[in-house]
Amino acid sequence: MILIDQIPSPCYVMEERLLRGNLALIKSVKERAGVNIILAFKAFALWKSFPIVREYIPCSTASSIHEARLACEEMGSPAHTYSPAYTEADFPAILKYSSHITFNSLAQFKQFYPQVAAEGNRVSCGLRINPEYSPVKTDLYNPAAPGSRMGIVRDLLEDKLPEGIEGLHFHTLCESSSYDLEKLLEVVEQRFGSFLPQIKWLNMGGGHLITRKGYDTDHLVSLLKSFKAKHLNLEIIMEPGSAFVWQTGFLLTTVVDIVENHGIKTAIIDASFTCHMPDCLEMPYMPTIRQAVPEEEGNYTYRIGGNSCLSGDFIGDFHFCKPLQPGDRLIFEDMIHYTTVKTTMFNGIPHPALALWSNDDRLIIYRKFGYEDYRNRMC
Numbered sequence: 001m002i003l004i005d006q007i008p009s010p011c012y013v014m015e016e017r018l019l020r021g022n023l024a025l026i027k028s029v030k031e032r033a034g035v036n037i038i039l040a041f042k043a044f045a046l047w048k049s050f051p052i053v054r055e056y057i058p059c060s061t062a063s064s065i066h067e068a069r070l071a072c073e074e075m076g077s078p079a080h081t082y083s084p085a086y087t088e089a090d091f092p093a094i095l096k097y098s099s100h101i102t103f104n105s106l107a108q109f110k111q112f113y114p115q116v117a118a119e120g121n122r123v124s125c126g127l128r129i130n131p132e133y134s135p136v137k138t139d140l141y142n143p144a145a146p147g148s149r150m151g152i153v154r155d156l157l158e159d160k161l162p163e164g165i166e167g168l169h170f171h172t173l174c175e176s177s178s179y180d181l182e183k184l185l186e187v188v189e190q191r192f193g194s195f196l197p198q199i200k201w202l203n204m205g206g207g208h209l210i211t212r213k214g215y216d217t218d219h220l221v222s223l224l225k226s227f228k229a230k231h232l233n234l235e236i237i238m239e240p241g242s243a244f245v246w247q248t249g250f251l252l253t254t255v256v257d258i259v260e261n262h263g264i265k266t267a268i269i270d271a272s273f274t275c276h277m278p279d280c281l282e283m284p285y286m287p288t289i290r291q292a293v294p295e296e297e298g299n300y301t302y303r304i305g306g307n308s309c310l311s312g313d314f315i316g317d318f319h320f321c322k323p324l325q326p327g328d329r330l331i332f333e334d335m336i337h338y339t340t341v342k343t344t345m346f347n348g349i350p351h352p353a354l355a356l357w358s359n360d361d362r363l364i365i366y367r368k369f370g371y372e373d374y375r376n377r378m379c
Contacts, residue, residue, distance in 0.1 A: 004329060006363050007252050010271040010352035014049065014249035014336050016359045022211040022244055023056035029210055029217055030057070033224040035236040038080060040206045041067040043241025043337045047074040048366045049356060053244070061206075061239040065090040068097035080203065080239065082128060082169060084149060086112060095123060102126040102169040102203065105152060106162070113164050126167030126203065127152055133187040134172035135180045136207075140282060144172040154191045161198050168195060171205025175242060178220035181208065185227060201235040210243045242337040250290070251276065251335035251352060255328040256307065265302050266314060267324045272306035274313045275349050277335065278342045281312065290331040292318040300324070308347045345374050 007013060030037040038059040047070060054075065062068040062079035071079035078099035085104060086094055091112050094101065101116070101123050103109040109127065116123050130151030134144035143150040151170065170188060173180055181204070189196075196202065209215055228236060253269040260266070271277070279285045292298070298319030306313035345351060351369035358364055 001361065002357050003361075003363075004252065004331075007355065008353050008365075008368070009252055009254040009329065010269075010276070010350075011252045011355055012249065012335060012340055012352050013252060013355045013357055013363075014046070014245065015357045016052065018248040019049065019052060019245060020056075020359075022246060022248060023053060025211055025217070026240075026243060027056040029221060033221045033236075034228060035224050035238060037238045037240070039075070039244055040239045040241030041070065042341065043206070044245045045070060045341050046336075046354065046366070048354075050074050057244075062098070065093050065097075068094055072097045080237065091115060095119065098123055100124045100126060100167065100201075100203075102128050102167070104128050104150065106156070109162060109165070113162075117164065121164070124166045124201070125164055126169050126199075126201070127161070127165055128169045128171070129154075129157075129188075129192055131170055131172060131184065131187045131191055133184060134174075135176055135183070136172065136174045138174075138283060141174045142172070157195070159194065161195055165199065167199050167201035167203060168192065169203035169205060171203075171207065171239075173205065173207025175209045175212070176207045177209070178216050178223055181220070182223050185223070196231050197233065200233065201237055202231070203237040203239065205238070206240045206242075208238055208240045208243060209246065210240060211246045212243070245336040247334045249334075249336040249357075251332040251339065253330050253332065255324050255326055255330060257326055258302075258324060259305075264316075266305040266316075267302045267328075267330075268305040268307060269330060270307055270350075271352060272308040272310075272313055272346070272349050273315055274306060274308055274310050275344050275346050276306075276352055277332065277339060278344075279338050280315055287315065287335070288333040289318055290333055291320060291328075293321055295319045297321065304330070308349055310346075345377055348374050 038061050040061045042063050059077045060071045060075045062071050062081045068079040068081050080100040081098040082102035128151040130153045132144050134142050136142040139145050253271040255267045256270050257268045273280045280287050298321055300320045300323050301317050303314050303316030353368045354366040356364045
């Protein structure tokens with residue numbers, strides 16, 4: 001049982017029991033479908049937990065030089081790397097730390113492939129394609145939106161892929177279902193099917209929310225098996241991020257003050273949405289607070305305000321059975337994916353600690369942050 005009073009505030013707390021449950025499910029899908037599922041660091045890169053992750057999934061995908069290095073040094077395997085653009089300065093290290101490199105444009109492939117070839121093609125090269133279809137409705141998260149910089153549209157490819165290309169990569173899903181993937185695969189086969197016999201691997205990207213309640217994993221396994229049966233030459237790769245740590249932990253905060261303006265009460269906490277929960281403002285994504293109740297059950301309504309100077313650093317409205325008071329603790333559920341990887345130190349606000357609640361009911365503090373962390377980031 002988690003003892004909230006033992007946890008410093010603010011603090012991200014991941015629960016080992018829940019993490020292992022997700023990992024076991026992902027590994028099961030991987031083995032049943034006969035595909036390769038790898039961890040996407042862009043959603044979760046808490047490397048002190050990687051010894052647990054590696055028990056189930058040994059490989060990862062990277063989007064930058066630092067993520068690729070993290071894959072080698074902390075996951076213990078070279079990265080499947082994709083970036084919208086590589087630089088001359090970074091590419092030698094990208095090459096060193098990668099097993100697969102996907103290029104976003106033909107120009108970048110032509111620019112850097114000589115370096116790959118000079119190493120005897122140790123690294124397998126691919127191209128990111130843009131099927132120009134996505135079920136994602138929010139443009140900020142839609143890689144297939146008109147004019148997107150992500151991937152190569154069919155019109156820009158000739159009938160034969162360039163020599164040295166061994167794979168194709170697409171990613172146009174976000175927290176999507178297996179039925180969304182089914183429709184996407186139909187579009188990919190329609191537009192890019194002629195290239196599939198020419199390659200060795202097909203990376204179906206991320207956005208597969210396999211561990212969400214209600215996700216039809218049996219349909220996913222059936223879909224992948226059917227696709228593989230039609231394309232026996234292909235290794236299938238999937239790289240979800242959120243699914244690995246979906247609903248595996250929370251952000252613990254404390255109410256610092258209550259302010260009122262024209263009848264609107266705001267509870268200001270010792271954390272920040274813009275600094276520590278950015279998707280709540282970007283998506284927008286309405287977080288769940290453990291202590292809150294449905295409107296019809298709560299007589300006390302509050303906005304929850306972050307502790308930064310940004311005027312829009314708040315989310316509302318939340319309803320409670322009793323008035324909030326300074327010192328009350330609020331738990332924001334499902335705050336492990338796309339949080340710690342996107343946090344900032346804007347305003348110099350203290351960063352939440354990082355912790356694991358272990359299976360033997362111990363709080364393991366991975367890291368606490370102080371003034372020197374802020375100071376070093378600024379210069």
